[in-house]
Amino acid sequence: MSSSQVSVWEENRKYGVIIDAGSSGSRVYIYSWKDHEFAKNSFTIEELKGKIPIVERGDKDGLKWTSREEPGISTFGSKPNEVGEHLDMLLDFSKEVVPEDSHASTPIFLMATAGMRLLPEDQQTELLSATCNYMREKTSFFISDCDSHVRIIPGELEGVYGWVAVNYLMGGFDNSIKAYTEKKNPDDQVEQHHTFGFLDMGGASAQIAFEPEHHQRQEHMHDLTRITLHTLDGRTVDYDVFVTTFLGYGSNEARRRYLEDRVKKLFAASNGKNLLDEHRMLQLDDPCLPLNLNLTDASSTSVALALHGTGDFDKCIEYTVPLLNKDADCPTKPCLFNGVHTPDIDWSVNKFVGISEYWYSSHDILGLGGVYDFIEYEKKATDYCGKDWSHVLEDNKELGAAELHRYQMQCFKSAWIVNVLHEGIEIPRIKNPSGHQNLTEDRELLEQTIESVDAKNWNPPFQSIDTINDIQVSWTLGAMLLHVASKIPL
Known part of the structure; x- marks a missing residue:
């Protein structure tokens, strides 16, 4: 890889660090994207119309952008002052991947999940505080305030972030964003373009997140979470998503x-x-x-x-x-x-x-x-x-x-x-008409069914x-995308 290629890729590039602090271990993910001002000055408004930020891995070759440390951070609940032992490798790795001159402008987040939720509240508070203090002491990454950068997130928020990540990577947002940006009148209703539903299962719980079809959205509006995406031309696109966690169903x-x-x-x-x-x-x-x-x-x-x-x-x-x-x-x-x-x-x-x-x-x-x-x-x-x-x-x-x-x-x-x-x-x-499972007959029926719907662009x-596209599907990507998009000037 030539230095010119590296400079082109790194030029006007921003970075973000997220640590997924799970029950059995913590994994750091380093993401990157082109600066919004660069995009604004490099393309016309028409070219930016309906585009959302492209969030990529933190290094060009995608070989060094994530790393894991065990055991889980919750094991330090009774000894918060020793949490640095857990964080050192993750922070050192992040400092190596993110260019040094970008450290101060690079936000870092630690979001804790299942294991931390099980700790007593006083241990949670002390451990989160010790973690934030250590991250500030050992790095120059950007932390505006501890409460928003180092926190425990509920399972439902994991589901929201996962839903965003899946639809971002699989193109689930493309048609709906296009429809929004082509509206002549801001008050016009937009025909629903269906996104992908999201299922996640860990050891302790399972999550589901999906965008119900129109009449179900109307009927269950009070049960839905609104997710707002910002496009590079300063518009917003809203999605009303149902998300819930089934505790004990991991x-x-x-x-x-x-x-x-x-x-x-x-x-x-x-x-x-x-x-x-x-x-x-x-x-x-x-x-x-x-x-x-x-x-x-x-x-x-x-x-x-x-x-x-x-x-x-x-x-x-x-x-x-x-x-x-x-x-x-x-x-x-x-x-x-x-x-x-x-x-x-x-x-x-x-x-x-x-x-x-x-x-x-x-x-x-x-x-x-x-x-x-x-x-x-x-x-x-x-x-x-x-x-x-x-x-x-x-x-x-x-x-x-x-x-x-x-x-x-x-x-x-x-x-x-x-x-x-x-x-x-x-x-x-898919069952055969007799109601009895026959693998040969069911296989034939399944193949016929798939054949008949292939022409209709069936999913x-x-x-x-x-x-x-070589990017691991993780809720951390959804979290970073929403953070990046929220910084686009309206």
Whole structure:
């Protein structure tokens, strides 16, 4: 890469740093964009019409723009004065990536999520204060005030930011922005152009964010969050988005609740009979573990468990459906699951994108990331669950601890993803007319259906993604885009 290329890319470039402080670790993301004044002076108003800032990775080659540090920042809740140990590598990395002469003008944010929310309030306050002070002491990055630059964000805001990131990267904003900018009269109504819905799942919770269709927006306006995008020509475009968090519906919490439910039902049916073995453990056949995998679990329930995998995907689906709590009281209708109010989703127009666990549980072992095909997904999940654990290990030698755990939990997570998508969020399945699952017939029907709608520029109801144009899909991108766009003079 020549120096002239570097200078062209760096010229009039601004930078921003966001640290995603999650429960298991913190990841720093460094983004960049061309200065608004440069854009304003380089293009005509007509050329800028309807354009939003282009937010890119923090270095031209995209090789050095993100880094991770473990464990999570919340582990310093009882020792806030030692938080610098956690931050040092992330801050040093950021100072290396951002050119030194841009440090003072580069905003830095630390946004904490799940782990920090669980700390006592006094520990939260002390840790956030210590973090902000340390960042100010060790860097010259821009921090206008601690409250806005170092904070805990709710799950709903994660959902909003994630929705923005997905639609920005996938072009979901393009048609609606074009329609807004072509209005002759500011009071004219704009025909709705549908954006992508957003699904995220971590270990503890799951989020959904989507823009309801017109009459649902009118009916549920008080439930929606308004998101305002600023275009480079100084206009604003508004989106009314529904976003909610399902606490306890992340993959790890769902697993814990599943075991808790199994144990509770076993004891209820025992008529007082002692179910524990000589080691004071409860022997439990688990259809949600690969065949003949044996595990112990001493933390998920009130008794220690000796689990034996029976590898029955259909049975795992059956056992995990009740965890959705579809029969919960729904004070404000309609609800999807667990009594959480959600506007109706019109599957003829609403298309969803899933990240995090939706991607990992589809891609890492099953190799099915991308456009979701439930027939293929259930077939591969069934095959995996029924595979003898000894053969799984034989085919995957030298697994690290994290990889081993993912292989152990893949059967459960596959079933949980299927249930959340189809029974929870109610993404429609394609079924054969008899109502009985026949993979060959269903496959033919699915292929015919896709063929018939391809000509209509059809988008699948759901797809899982991890990166788009080599940029990892993260809510931090949405947060930075909204920050950057908010600085455009109106």
